[in-house]
Amino acid sequence: xxxxxxxxxxxxxxxxxxxxxxRTYFLAKWRGYALFFLLGFTLAFPFTKExxxxxxxENRLPNNVNILVTTPVELIVLQVRISANVGLVxxxxxxxxxxxxxxxxxxxxxxxxxxxxxxxxxxxKQFVPHLLVGFVLxxxxxxxxxxxxxxxxxxxxxxxxxxxxxxxxxxxxxYVGFLFNLVIASVIGFQTPLFTRALIRYNIxxxxxxxxxxxxxxxxxxxxxxxxxxxxxxSLFLVxxxxxxxxxxxxxxxxxxxxxxxxxx
Numbered sequence: 001x002x003x004x005x006x007x008x009x010x011x012x013x014x015x016x017x018x019x020x021x022x023r024t025y026f027l028a029k030w031r032g033y034a035l036f037f038l039l040g041f042t043l044a045f046p047f048t049k050e051x052x053x054x055x056x057x058e059n060r061l062p063n064n065v066n067i068l069v070t071t072p073v074e075l076i077v078l079q080v081r082i083s084a085n086v087g088l089v090x091x092x093x094x095x096x097x098x099x100x101x102x103x104x105x106x107x108x109x110x111x112x113x114x115x116x117x118x119x120x121x122x123x124x125k126q127f128v129p130h131l132l133v134g135f136v137l138x139x140x141x142x143x144x145x146x147x148x149x150x151x152x153x154x155x156x157x158x159x160x161x162x163x164x165x166x167x168x169x170x171x172x173x174x175y176v177g178f179l180f181n182l183v184i185a186s187v188i189g190f191q192t193p194l195f196t197r198a199l200i201r202y203n204i205x206x207x208x209x210x211x212x213x214x215x216x217x218x219x220x221x222x223x224x225x226x227x228x229x230x231x232x233x234x235s236l237f238l239v240x241x242x243x244x245x246x247x248x249x250x251x252x253x254x255x256x257x258x259x260x261x262x263x264x265x
Contacts, residue, residue: 029098033091040090041083048079055176062158065168067175078173085180134194141190141242145183149238153182156234185228185239189221192246200254207254214251218244 026033052075054060056067069075158168199205210217225240 033094036090036094037084037087040087044086045079045083048082049075051082052078052172052176055179056172062154062168064162065154065158065170067172068169069172074172078176081173082176130194130198134191137190137194138187141187142183144190144242145186149182149186150179152238153229153235157232181228182239185225186242189224189239189243190246192243193250196247196250197254207251210251211255214247217247221247 061067161168196210200207200210221240221243222236224243225236229235229239
C-alpha cells in the first residue's frame, strides 16, 4: 500500500512531468556524475597536504596561536573532506552544464516557464556574460574574505580570548573549516548583484516586490551570516553587509534603468 499518492490532476502537470524526467535522467546518468566526483577527488587529493600546510603557515596565524591535531587520523580526514568538496564542485558544474544544455529546449520546461511568465535566454551564448560576471564577482568575494574578513576576524577572536588569559590552541579541522566557511560565504554573497538582476530581468520577481520585501531580504542576509560565521556581532556584520550593499546597489541601478524604459514606452 502506497504511503503517499499523487493526485491524478497533479501528476499531469508540466512540473510533475519535469520531476519524472529528471528522475529518469539521473538514474541513467548517475555513473557520469560519479565519474566527475571521482575525477575531482583524485585530482585534488595529492595537493591537499600542501594546501593545509599553506593555510597553517605561521605567517598567516595570529600571534601565540597553535594548531593542534587531536586524533591520529585528523589530517587524513581533513584531506578527504577537502577532496570530496572539490569532487562535489565538479558534479555541480557538470549538472549546471547539463541543465542549460538540455533544459532550455525541453518542452515541459518551456511550458512551465510560460505558465510562470519567466523569460529565459534561448541560446547558451547568452549565458556567457553571466558566467564571466559571476567569476569576477567570485574573485572579488575571495579577495574580500582573504585580505579583509579572515585577518580581521582571526585577530579579533584571538585578542578576545587572550585578553582574559586563555591560551589560543585551535583544532586543525575547526580552523580550516572556519576559513573555508568564510571564503564560501563571501564568494556566494558577492553573487548578489548577479542573482538579483537575473530575478528581475527574467521576470521571476518584479522590481516593486524586491523593494517591498527588502527588509525581509536584509533579515535573510543576517540569518545567512549567522550560519556561516562565528556567533559574534562583528562576524555577522562583516558577512552580511556586502550582501545588503550589493543588493541595494543593484536595486538602485535597475530602478534607474527601468525609468527610461517606461518613459520611452
